Each structure stands twice: as C-alpha cells, then as structure tokens.
Amino acid sequence: MKIGVCLKQVPATDTxxxxxxxxxxxxxxxxxxxxxxxxxxxxxxxxxxxxxxxxTEVITFTVGGADAEARIRDGLARGADRAVRIDDPALAGSxxxxxxxxxxxxxxxxxxxxxxAGRQSVDGDSSTVPAMIAELMGASQVSWVDKFEVExxxxxxxxxxxxxxxxxxxxxxxxxxSCDKGLNTPRYATLPxxxxxxxxxxxxxxxAELGVDAGSVGAGAALVTFTNMGPPPERPAGRIxxxxxxxxxxxxxxxxxxxxxxx
Amino acid sequence: MxxxxxxxxxxxxxxxxxxxxxxxxxxxxxxxxxxxxxxIGNADSSALGANGAHKVYQVSAPALASYSTGAYTKAFAAxxxxxxxxxxxxxxxxxxxxxxxxxxxRLGAGLGVECTExxxxxxxxxxxxxxxxxxxxxxxxxxxxxxxxxxxxxxxxVGPAPGGSASVVLVDAGITEADVDVKVVGTLAPDSTxxxxxxxxxxxxxxxxxxxxxxxxxxxxxxxxxxxxTAGASRAxxxxxxxxxxxxxxxxxxxxxPSLYIALGISGAIQHLAGMRTSRVIVAxxxxxxxxxxxxxxxxxxxDLFEVAPMLQAELARG
Ligand SMILES: Cc1cc2nc3c(=O)[nH]c(=O)nc-3n(C[C@H](O)[C@H](O)[C@H](O)COP(=O)(O)OP(=O)(O)OC[C@H]3O[C@@H](n4cnc5c(N)ncnc54)[C@H](O)[C@@H]3O)c2cc1C
Ligand SMILES: Cc1cc2nc3c(=O)[nH]c(=O)nc-3n(C[C@H](O)[C@H](O)[C@H](O)COP(=O)(O)OP(=O)(O)OC[C@H]3O[C@@H](n4cnc5c(N)ncnc54)[C@H](O)[C@@H]3O)c2cc1C
Numbered sequence: 001m002k003i004g005v006c007l008k009q010v011p012a013t014d015t016x017x018x019x020x021x022x023x024x025x026x027x028x029x030x031x032x033x034x035x036x037x038x039x040x041x042x043x044x045x046x047x048x049x050x051x052x053x054x055x056t057e058v059i060t061f062t063v064g065g066a067d068a069e070a071r072i073r074d075g076l077a078r079g080a081d082r083a084v085r086i087d088d089p090a091l092a093g094s095x096x097x098x099x100x101x102x103x104x105x106x107x108x109x110x111x112x113x114x115x116x117a118g119r120q121s122v123d124g125d126s127s128t129v130p131a132m133i134a135e136l137m138g139a140s141q142v143s144w145v146d147k148f149e150v151e152x153x154x155x156x157x158x159x160x161x162x163x164x165x166x167x168x169x170x171x172x173x174x175x176x177x178s179c180d181k182g183l184n185t186p187r188y189a190t191l192p193x194x195x196x197x198x199x200x201x202x203x204x205x206x207x208a209e210l211g212v213d214a215g216s217v218g219a220g221a222a223l224v225t226f227t228n229m230g231p232p233p234e235r236p237a238g239r240i241x242x243x244x245x246x247x248x249x250x251x252x253x254x255x256x257x258x259x260x261x262x263x
Numbered sequence: 264m265x266x267x268x269x270x271x272x273x274x275x276x277x278x279x280x281x282x283x284x285x286x287x288x289x290x291x292x293x294x295x296x297x298x299x300x301x302x303i304g305n306a307d308s309s310a311l312g313a314n315g316a317h318k319v320y321q322v323s324a325p326a327l328a329s330y331s332t333g334a335y336t337k338a339f340a341a342x343x344x345x346x347x348x349x350x351x352x353x354x355x356x357x358x359x360x361x362x363x364x365x366x367x368x369r370l371g372a373g374l375g376v377e378c379t380e381x382x383x384x385x386x387x388x389x390x391x392x393x394x395x396x397x398x399x400x401x402x403x404x405x406x407x408x409x410x411x412x413x414x415x416x417x418x419x420x421v422g423p424a425p426g427g428s429a430s431v432v433l434v435d436a437g438i439t440e441a442d443v444d445v446k447v448v449g450t451l452a453p454d455s456t457x458x459x460x461x462x463x464x465x466x467x468x469x470x471x472x473x474x475x476x477x478x479x480x481x482x483x484x485x486x487x488x489x490x491x492x493t494a495g496a497s498r499a500x501x502x503x504x505x506x507x508x509x510x511x512x513x514x515x516x517x518x519x520x521p522s523l524y525i526a527l528g529i530s531g532a533i534q535h536l537a538g539m540r541t542s543r544v545i546v547a548x549x550x551x552x553x554x555x556x557x558x559x560x561x562x563x564x565x566x567d568l569f570e571v572a573p574m575l576q577a578e579l580a581r582g
Contacts, residue, residue: 223373
C-alpha cells in the first residue's frame with residue numbers, strides 16, 4: 001500500500017506579518033517558511049507504518065511554488081520516498097476546495113490507500129482541506145487523531161469529540177486522517193537522510209496533467225474570498241496592580257467583581 | 264435558495280448547549296432572514312423556539328445515535344435541501360469541523376470557519392475571523408448560493424430567551440446503518456468534569472513555572488475549582504507532563520474565548536496568545552514585569568504565583 005502525506009509550507013509562527021496594500025493577504029518576501037507543524041506528525045505516522053511493514057511507499061503531496069522545495073526536500077530527508085508538487089498559474093487565488101480538488105486528483109492518480117494530513121495549517125488555521133479531500137476521493141475520514149492503527153483494510157483511531165471527550169473509531173481504507181499533537185514525536189532529518197534526499201524525485205504536476213478542469217480551481221472558481229485583512233483591535237491598556245501582594249490580590253477581586261463583573 | 268438561516272443546534276444531556284442559544288440569538292439579531300434550527304438526533308427542541316427559531320428541522324434515525332461523518336453529512340445535506348436555506352451556521356465544534364468541510368465539498372458550498380463575528384452586509388452574511396495565529400483578522404465573503412459559517416463559542420453574549428415557539432418539521436434523510444462509515448467503538452472521558460475549555464466562561468491556566476504536576480494540581484486546579492473555572496495550560500507545561508494534552512491552550516492546542524482568563528506564570532508567547540487573546544478579561548500573574556503577557560492583560564500582578572494564587576483563592580472564599 002502507498003501512503004500519501006499532505007505537506008504544506010507555512011510562515012514560521014513567530015514571524016511578524018505584514019499585510020499587502022489591498023488587505024487580502026500577507027507579504028511573503030521576507031517571511032521564513034517551515035513545514036506546517038501538524039504535517040510533521042502526518043509524515044512521521046506514515047514513516048512509522050512503512051517501517052512496520054504496513055506500507056510500501058510514502059509519497060508527499062504539496063500544492064505550492066518552487067520555493068516550497070526546500071521543505072519538500074526536508075520531508076524526503078526524513079524518509080519519504082518521493083514527492084509530488086502541484087504547481088500551476090491556474091491555481092492562484094484558490095480556496096480550500098480548489099486546493100482539495102487538485103490534491104484529491106493527485107492522491108487518486110497515485111492510488112494511495114491511506115492519506116495523512118495535518119489537523120490544520122497554522123497560517124489559514126482552517127482545518128478544512130483534509131475532509132474535502134476525503135469527500136472528493138470518495139474515502140472515509142477521521143479528524144484530529146492522536147492514535148492510529150491499521151490492520152489489513154481496517155483502521156482504528158482515536159479522535160477529538162465534543163466536550164473534551166475522545167472517541168475510538170474504526171473504519172475501512174481508504175481513509176484520510178488529519179493528525180493532531182500527541183500522535184507521535186516527529187523525527188528530524190539525519191545527515192545520511194539529507195544526502196539520500198538529493199537523489200529522490202520531486203515530480204511537478206500541472207492542473208491539466210492531473211486531469212482537473214482549470215476552470216474548477218483558482219480565483220475564478222473560489223467560493224470564498226478574504227478581504228479587509230487587518231491587525232486585531234488593540235486591547236485597552238491594562239493595569240498593573242501595585243502595592244504588596246495582599247492588597248493587590250484584594251484589589252483584583254474587587255475589580256473582577258465590580259468593574260469587569262466576571263465573577 | 265431562500266434567505267432563511269439554518270442554525271445547527273447541538274444538545275448535551277437533553278438540553279441545547281449554550282452555543283446553540285448563542286447562535287440562534289445571533290442569527291435573529293442579524294436580521295438577514297427567518298431563522299430555523301437544525302436538530303440531528305432525538306431531542307426536546309422546545310427551547311429553540313423560545314430563542315428565536317420559527318421552525319425546527321429535525322433529522323432522526325437510529326444510525327444517528329452517535330456521531331459518524333457519513334450519516335451526519337447526509338443529515339446536513341437533507342436538512343439544507345428540505346429547508347431551502349441559503350445559509351447554514353454552526354458552532355466551531357468537533358462535529359462541525361469534521362462534517363462541514365465534507366458537506367461543503369459535496370454541495371459546492373463556500374465555507375467560512377472559526378469566525379468570531381458574523382454581520383449582515385446588505386442582506387448578505389459576512390464573517391470575520393482570525394488568521395495567522397490571531398495576528399490578523401479578515402472578512403470571509405462567500406459567493407456560492409449556499410454559504411456555511413462556523414462561529415467560535417462565546418463570540419456573542421447569550422441574553423434571556425425572548426420567547427416564542429417553533430413548528431417541528433421532520434426530515435426523512437433515509438439514513439441507515441450503511442451510512443455509518445466510521446464507527447464509534449469507545450469513548451474516553453476528559454481528565455476533568457469541568458466545562459470543556461473551548462466553551463468555558465472562565466479559565467485558570469498554568470505554565471512552565473509550576474515546575475511539577477504535583478504543584479500544578481495543588482495550585483492551578485484548586486483555584487480553578489474555586490472560580491468554577493476550567494484548568495488550562497501552556498504548551499511548556501503540557502510537554503513537561505504537568506497537565507494533559509487536552510488542556511493545552513494556544514495555536515496548537517485549544518482556542519478559547521472565555522470572559523475571564525487567568526494566566527499563572529505564563530510568559531505570553533505568540534502561540535499561546537493565539538489561543539486566548541480574544542478573552543474578554545485577561546489576568547496575568549508573573550514575577551517578571553517585562554513578561555509579554557502583561558501587554559495583553561486587563562489586570563496584572565507582578566509577583567510569585569505560589570504566593571498570589573493561594574491568596575486569591577482565600578480572598579474568593581471570603582466572598
Ligand atoms: C491569508 C490567506 C488568505 C486566503 N484566502 C482564501 C480564501 O479567500 N478562501 C479560501 O477558502 N482559502 C483561502 N486561502 C487559500 C488557501 O486555499 C487556504 O490555505 C485553504 O483554505 C486551506 O486552509 P488552510 O491553509 O487553513 O488549510 P487547512 O485545511 O487548515 O490544512 C489542513 C491540512 O491540509 C493539508 N494542506 C492544506 N493546504 C495544503 C497545500 N497547499 N499543500 C499540501 N497540503 C495542504 C495539510 O496537510 C494541512 O495540514 C487563503 C490562505 C491564506 C493563508
Ligand atoms: C509551532 C509552535 C506551536 C506552539 N503552540 C503552542 C501552544 O499551542 N500553546 C502554548 O502555550 N505554546 C505553544 N508554543 C510554545 C510557545 O512558543 C512557548 O514556548 C510556551 O507558550 C511557553 O510556555 P510558558 O509561558 O509556560 O513558559 P515560559 O515561556 O518559560 O514562561 C514562564 C513564565 O513564568 C514566569 N515565572 C516563573 N516562575 C514564576 C513564579 N514563581 N511566579 C510567577 N511567574 C513565574 C516567568 O517569568 C516566565 O514569564 C508553540 C511553539 C511553536 C514553535
């Protein structure tokens with residue numbers, strides 16, 4: 001069985017962001033990118049299953065420009081066998097559904113039986129692409145997993161449920177699982193891994209090569225658009241309660257009761 | 264598609280969750296169209312009419328007794344078709360996160376998630392939501408005939424029920440066991456019986472400075488209990504084993520939106536702020552006056568948490 005891993009590059013979370021002139025996106029020229037942290041759990045899970053003899057090949061899938069190749073190489077250095085990068089001018093301005101369309105087409109074309117993606121990407125923070133891929137592939141899905149096992153054509157996973165509960169679920173492959181913290185501890189690339197990765201293949205695919213209609217992706221097909229991007233409202237200046245600890249604490253309780261009315 | 268707004272109402276222990284009332288009241292306040300409720304499974308839906316729904320679309324079937332992506336997605340699609348509603352809104356819950364992207368892909372509907380604001384822009388509903396770990400906010404505009412939004416819990420206050428009643432429309436979605444694609448075979452209870460962090464009104468969180476699980480249990484949890492609050496933690500505290508994974512607040516943990524957030528010995532890293540910066544009142548206790556958390560705090564005490572927390576607990580007990 002082949003395992004597909006969705007790998008996205010995102011601005012490092014501690015990056016300072018600058019918003020573009022029409023307030024629709026950020027400026028990325030001096031942004032430092034890294035692998036989306038949740039996708040590291042996804043890759044690690046795939047590599048473990050391969051080591052356990054449950055998979056023959058681990059392939060990463062990325063929608064992104066040539067600048068994403070450094071992150072893709074990092075994935076190969078950690079142990080992925082090869083990578084597919086989907087890149088096409090027609091994809092500019094895609095919404096989540098547009099991305100899912102090309103990812104689903106690529107995953108299907110490779111015949112993967114199991115897909116691991118991240119719980120969410122830490123830039124858009126949407127948590128929508130994996131379930132959309134599952135629908136478009138006709139696969140089942142399990143969201144926010146922190147435990148995953150596969151036996152033959154069946155899987156068992158532990159996922160987030162309401163009210164802080166977690167559920168144990170079972171189902172059949174193919175499945176798209178979105179990976180949460182706690183699933184595993186991702187490995188880093190080793191020097192031999194980095195050297196080996198140099199000769200591994202990154203296949204670049206266009207929308208047409210995937211058999212996807214260019215009119216179904218990109219800005220023209222986007223059902224969702226972002227406007228008016230701006231910084232969050234400033235919080236009113238806070239108050240440091242001075243004096244000795246005892247008087248600061250009683251002043252705090254008074255403020256919480258009488259001013260803020262939250263207790 | 265009509266201008267009707269269909270509100271997905273979740274229940275717990277036979278009663279609508281607070282988030283359901285929040286959504287209904289907000290949907291009515293939008294004034295963009297008639298508001299109806301969607302109930303999946305069996306539940307007493309009379310409280311929904313009192314909170315503004317004029318109709319309740321109810322989808323029930325034995326196969327909906329526990330959550331599954333397949334059966335629920337089908338239920339959502341059937342209710343949207345039966346109501347003809349042009350907008351579906353839901354709380355950003357684990358059910359919504361799992362089912363709604365799938366539904367959106369099936370219907371070709373635009374999906375705006377994790378909104379903290381929903382407004383009426385000339386009859387069209389527009390969402391606003393944080394992106395980049397809360398470092399920016401953005402308007403989410405949906406072009407498709409059916410629009411789906413999720414709203415983070417506690418984005419709007421819940422007022423007293425205005426009163427009213429709803430007629431119940433039973434929707435037959437034709438759901439059978441065969442639609443249960445992924446089956447629940449067990450549940451694991453959370454570590455604590457307090458309200459789930461994402462819906463909590465009050466939260467007391469502890470950081471690395473707690474230094475051990477024993478001290479976390481002895482200092483953070485009793486103060487939380489005294490306030491009727493849920494305990495939370497920074498990632499540093501979770502990674503060190505002082506608190507459970509489910510208790511982590513932040514970008515890679517839970518995003519919370521309480522009216523009171525007390526941070527004990529938490530520095531205020533951007534990834535932690537991403538999970539709690541929208542809290543209405545933030546209290547920071549930190550011995551370092553330069554800690555970044557103070558820039559976001561409504562009230563701050565510069566001091567040793569091991570001294571402040573028990574004193575605060577005692578002061579609260581005094582009433
Ligand atoms: C600032 C900004 C503005 C945007 N504007 C819009 C808009 O108007 N409408 C809209 O719907 N989307 C918009 N997107 C574009 C983009 O399509 C979003 O990334 C998309 O909606 C997916 O959301 P997400 O990135 O939060 O992914 P999530 O759904 O949170 O991602 C979950 C997982 O899916 C996989 N995945 C996601 N993206 C990729 C990828 N490119 N390659 C490989 N795997 C991937 C990863 O495993 C990831 O961990 C915007 C994105 C940003 C950052
Ligand atoms: C991709 C990524 C995702 C992340 N996601 C998250 C996330 O979801 N949530 C999260 O919290 N972090 C997250 N982090 C980690 C984050 O960057 C910080 O490392 C973390 O929040 C620090 O936790 P802390 O405030 O408990 O510890 P520290 O930063 O070490 O701060 C401890 C604070 O306690 C104070 N202190 C010490 N002793 C006392 C005392 N006796 N009394 C009072 N104050 C005292 C110190 O002055 C200091 O300010 C993430 C990081 C990355 C890179």
